[in-house]
Amino acid sequence: MAPLPKAEASTVRAIYGAYEAQNKPRDGRSISVSTLAEECERKLFYDFRWVSENETPQGRTLRIFESGNIEEDRWVENLRMIGCEVVDRDENGRQIMVEACDGHVRGYLDSEILGLPEAPKTIHVGEMKSHNLKSFTSLLKDGVRIAKPLHYGQLQTYMYRRGRSRGIYLAVCKDDDRLYAERMELDTEYVLRLLARADRIIKSNDPPSKLHEDPEAKMAFACQWCRHRPVCHHNAWSRANCRTCLFASPEGGGSWSCARFHKPLSIDEQQAGCPAHLFLPGLVPGEQIDSDEESETVTYKLANGEIWIDGANDKTVAA
Ligand code: SF4
Ligand code: SF4
Numbered sequence: 001m002a003p004l005p006k007a008e009a010s011t012v013r014a015i016y017g018a019y020e021a022q023n024k025p026r027d028g029r030s031i032s033v034s035t036l037a038e039e040c041e042r043k044l045f046y047d048f049r050w051v052s053e054n055e056t057p058q059g060r061t062l063r064i065f066e067s068g069n070i071e072e073d074r075w076v077e078n079l080r081m082i083g084c085e086v087v088d089r090d091e092n093g094r095q096i097m098v099e100a101c102d103g104h105v106r107g108y109l110d111s112e113i114l115g116l117p118e119a120p121k122t123i124h125v126g127e128m129k130s131h132n133l134k135s136f137t138s139l140l141k142d143g144v145r146i147a148k149p150l151h152y153g154q155l156q157t158y159m160y161r162r163g164r165s166r167g168i169y170l171a172v173c174k175d176d177d178r179l180y181a182e183r184m185e186l187d188t189e190y191v192l193r194l195l196a197r198a199d200r201i202i203k204s205n206d207p208p209s210k211l212h213e214d215p216e217a218k219m220a221f222a223c224q225w226c227r228h229r230p231v232c233h234h235n236a237w238s239r240a241n242c243r244t245c246l247f248a249s250p251e252g253g254g255s256w257s258c259a260r261f262h263k264p265l266s267i268d269e270q271q272a273g274c275p276a277h278l279f280l281p282g283l284v285p286g287e288q289i290d291s292d293e294e295s296e297t298v299t300y301k302l303a304n305g306e307i308w309i310d311g312a313n314d315k316t317v318a319a
Pocket of ligand 1: 040042043046209210211212215222223224226227228229232233
């Protein structure tokens, strides 16, 4: 008989529980710069439109995130130890924010660094990441662009939006504390392509194509871990909120408006939605067969053959 697994100690369980209790999963206001280079455009659309429930990471995972933040502080100290000037906060003491695509793309860079031994007079945007042994080994072998394309897109976008021509990717291996640094030049064309793609996703009312049609296929690794898989592949319903409503539109400065009630929408309002909500047709698991502007209804033949009328039971009141 295989040995029975050891029960987790009560102390450990309590600590993980405390992390989980403190964590408040929330919808992202914008597309994060850290996900801009995501391979699946549909995933970015679903994220931006608050289609799926937020994930509730386990305590151990939350502690891993915290370790990453602690490691960033250590990098800053290490860089100062060798005489670099490191700026990791803005004039108000907050993380340095960058925005793009009219405020619908947003991110916070780790640092700007002056005095690196390789190029002492050039300010570099610095991005700091922790890796497990497997990830670190592939980083050493292939470099950031190939081994960590999301991180590459993130650092390139920060460089572009900060007007810096150089960046440095700083990595640590969590298993043995080896350090790695890779300098890079700004690739403006690459960033412009990334931002044009994000802009298209932001302005679209329809989900882009799936990265994989068959989530069980050997190559469909991304789908196996994707939180949108139920909506994307298994006809699950999206959440009802303003971002999934056909009356909502992204506006300038990262804001949103409602064409039904002719008003801007705060984040709280967007999350709440209202009884006049009508799903974006591309999010309904079926085919649109009719619509009636006067009664504000849209009729669908669902994937299971049923006829469903969106808006039929609404009590449309002022939102
Ligand atoms: S399940 Fe796959 S195809 Fe669908 S959004 Fe996720 S990664 Fe993209
Ligand atoms: S307020 Fe109501 S009608 Fe307007 S976008 Fe939100 S859910 Fe749709």
